Amino acid sequence: xxxxxxxxxxxxxxxxxxxxxxxxxxxxxxxxxxxxxxxxxxxxxxxxxxxxxxxxxxxxxxxxxxxxxxxxxxxxxxxxxxxxxxxxxxxxxxxxxxxxxxxxxxxxxxxxxxxxxxxxxxxxxxxxxxxxxxxxxxxxxxxxxxxxxxxxxxxxxxxxxxxxxxxxxxxxxxxxxxxxxxxxxxxxxxxxxxxxxxxxxxxxxxxxxxxxxxxxxxxxxxxxxxxxxxxxxxxxxxxxxxxxxxxxxxxxxxxxxxxxxxx
Numbered sequence: 001x002x003x004x005x006x007x008x009x010x011x012x013x014x015x016x017x018x019x020x021x022x023x024x025x026x027x028x029x030x031x032x033x034x035x036x037x038x039x040x041x042x043x044x045x046x047x048x049x050x051x052x053x054x055x056x057x058x059x060x061x062x063x064x065x066x067x068x069x070x071x072x073x074x075x076x077x078x079x080x081x082x083x084x085x086x087x088x089x090x091x092x093x094x095x096x097x098x099x100x101x102x103x104x105x106x107x108x109x110x111x112x113x114x115x116x117x118x119x120x121x122x123x124x125x126x127x128x129x130x131x132x133x134x135x136x137x138x139x140x141x142x143x144x145x146x147x148x149x150x151x152x153x154x155x156x157x158x159x160x161x162x163x164x165x166x167x168x169x170x171x172x173x174x175x176x177x178x179x180x181x182x183x184x185x186x187x188x189x190x191x192x193x194x195x196x197x198x199x200x201x202x203x204x205x206x207x208x209x210x211x212x213x214x215x216x217x218x219x220x221x222x223x224x225x226x227x228x229x230x231x232x233x234x235x236x237x238x239x240x241x242x243x244x245x246x247x248x249x250x251x252x253x254x255x256x257x258x259x260x261x262x263x
Contacts, residue, residue, distance in 0.1 A: 007056035009046040016042045018214050024190050031205030032194040035235050038211040040194035044160045048079050074102035078151035080161040088136030099153025121152035141172030158190035177204045198252045226250040
C-alpha cells in the first residue's frame, strides 16, 4: 500500500500541492485526474523522491520513504514517465534489461537470472517480437510497452504511470491500459496512473483522485467523481455525463453550443 499523509510538494520553495491525503492499494488502479498544472506529475515525482517533500509523509507498507534507500525504493516502486528519452541505438531488449539496475551491486553485471526476468517482462508486455530491433525503429505504442516492460523488470510492488497514453491513437491507448489492468490484477501491483482522458480513466480506474488548485478536490469511484458539476468546477467545461451503454460507467460528452445536460 502507498499512503500519502498531509503531503505538500513543489519546486524552488514554491508549493504546487498542499496537504494531500490518499491511499493506493494492491490489485487496484488509482487514477489521478485534473486539469493541466494541477500537480499530477508533481505528485508522482514526489512518490519516487525525484523531488523532496515540503511537508508530510509518504508511506509504503507503513514505512516512511525518507528512511528507504534509493536502490531499495527503486526495487519497490517503478515509474513509467511521460514521453521518456530512450537511447535510439540500443535494442529493445537492452532497454528492458536496464530495469535490473536496482538489483545489481557495484560493478556487477547482469547474470542469467536477470536476463530471464527481462525476457519474462517482455513476454508479459508482448514486446518479444521486436527484442532485437533498435529503439529508433519502434512506434510510439511499441516504445510505451517497452517502458512498461523495463518497469516490470525491476520486479516492483507498485507502478506509477504518468500519462502513458499521451500521443497514442485510440487503439494503442486501449492496448496499453488493457496491459496495465491485467498486470495490476495478475501481479497484485499497486498502480497509480495520471490520465487526461476522463473516459479512459472511468473505464480503467478502480478509485480516482481529482486534483484542483493544488489540493484534492474529490476522491472516490469513477461514478462518484466524474459528474457534470465536478467537471464544470474543476475543468471549467460544460459537459454531459451519461452511463456507458454496456458497463454503466460514466461517459463524458462535450457540449458544443447546444443545450447542456447533467449526469
